[in-house]
Amino acid sequence: MSLAWPEVERRLGPLVEALRGADRIAVLGHVNPDLDSIGSVLALHLALAAAGKTSWPVTPDPGSPYWAFLPGHDRLVVGAPEWLRPDAVAVLDTEIAPERLGQAWALVERAALRLNLDHHDTNRGGADAALVEPAAAATGELVFYLVRALGVPVTPEIAACLYAAILTDTGSFRYANTTARTLALASALVATGVEPHEMATRIYDTRSWAYMKLLGRLLSRLERTEDGKVAWMWVRHEDAVEAGLLASEVEGLAQYPRMVEGVEVALLFKETEPGVVRVSLRSQRFVDVAAIARAFGGGGHVRAAGCTLTGSLEQAIERLVQACRQAVQREVMAGEGAGTSCGTGEE
Numbered sequence: 191m192s193l194a195w196p197e198v199e200r201r202l203g204p205l206v207e208a209l210r211g212a213d214r215i216a217v218l219g220h221v222n223p224d225l226d227s228i229g230s231v232l233a234l235h236l237a238l239a240a241a242g243k244t245s246w247p248v249t250p251d252p253g254s255p256y257w258a259f260l261p262g263h264d265r266l267v268v269g270a271p272e273w274l275r276p277d278a279v280a281v282l283d284t285e286i287a288p289e290r291l292g293q294a295w296a297l298v299e300r301a302a303l304r305l306n307l308d309h310h311d312t313n314r315g316g317a318d319a320a321l322v323e324p325a326a327a328a329t330g331e332l333v334f335y336l337v338r339a340l341g342v343p344v345t346p347e348i349a350a351c352l353y354a355a356i357l358t359d360t361g362s363f364r365y366a367n368t369t370a371r372t373l374a375l376a377s378a379l380v381a382t383g384v385e386p387h388e389m390a391t392r393i394y395d396t397r398s399w400a401y402m403k404l405l406g407r408l409l410s411r412l413e414r415t416e417d418g419k420v421a422w423m424w425v426r427h428e429d430a431v432e433a434g435l436l437a438s439e440v441e442g443l444a445q446y447p448r449m450v451e452g453v454e455v456a457l458l459f460k461e462t463e464p465g466v467v468r469v470s471l472r473s474q475r476f477v478d479v480a481a482i483a484r485a486f487g488g489g490g491h492v493r494a495a496g497c498t499l500t501g502s503l504e505q506a507i508e509r510l511v512q513a514c515r516q517a518v519q520r521e522v523m524a525g526e527g528a529g530t531s532c533g534t535g536e537e
């Protein structure tokens with residue numbers, strides 16, 4: 191499998207030209223960052239610095255402290271401090287929208303040039319130059335091609351950031367978005383010096399005692415519908431606070447209801463503050479969870495989506511479980527739908 195991706199490489203032209211013409215570039219990820227966001231931001235920042243640009247890696251919110259090992263992490267700017275005056279912003283892994291950029295949005299308003307690189311098919315555009323490619327498993331994949339197009343060598347540091355991005359947005363190469371090209375790219379990054387075992391240990395296999403004890407309690411209250419097609423788990427605000435749970439750790443809990451044999455739709459309900467419930471939706475084979483999420487004001491990918499509801503945890507569970515139960519029944523009636531397109535991470 192070759193690394194060549196001619197359609198993407200060709201369409202990167204306007205972005206490359208815009209970046210070459212800018213001197214002071216802020217590279218931004220999205221709110222509630224995952225490792226595709228942080229890893230992509232750090233990788234592009236390192237590449238722009240190597241190309242002689244003044245660049246800042248920016249995140250609207252801090253990521254997990256477990257990610258601090260990533261090269262360049264100590265330079266991460268949180269939000270939009272007054273002193274930061276970029277000519278251009280490069281927004282990664284999300285569309286350019288105030289609700290997706292949170293505290294960093296002011297940088298978009300300060301910059302003359304808005305650039306966008308993303309893999310969400312819900313991206314509504316609006317940048318001066320952009321590449322949106324939903325066939326990419328991670329934005330980190332697209333950053334790899336952008337770095338090469340900029341003529342910058344993919345150093346071990348850049349490779350580590352990209353590997354973390356791709357590893358996590360493919361669920362450790364388990365999700366349907368994992369392709370031969372994704373694995374060829376991961377292989378190239380490993381050849382550059384990335385240690386897969388070390389990455390996996392740092393990112394997945396290191397959790398606090400409080401987290402493990404909470405996980406035990408959460409698993410004991412796993413629930414499913416009578417037909418076993420919809421399963422869910424929930425985290426109360428006080429559970430998360432008590433265990434000192436990190437936002438990224440809460441996100442990772444969505445995998446457990448999804449693992450139950452026979453489940454088509456898995457839900458994770460997170461009470462982010464009393465009266466506000468964030469819901470992660472995952473589907474296995476045929477239900478379009480992005481459509482369900484959109485009905486509740488959210489969005490995402492066909493196999494991984496999210497939405498936020500106000501009201502009690504119990505109300506949120508009742509409404510979403512009902513919507514998912516109906517979606518499963520509709521698809522079953524229709525012969526389990528034709529929709530088998532690739533899913534990617536929610537972010």
Ligand SMILES: [Mn+2]
Pocket residue numbers: 226227283309327328329359535537
């Ligand atoms: Mn992503």
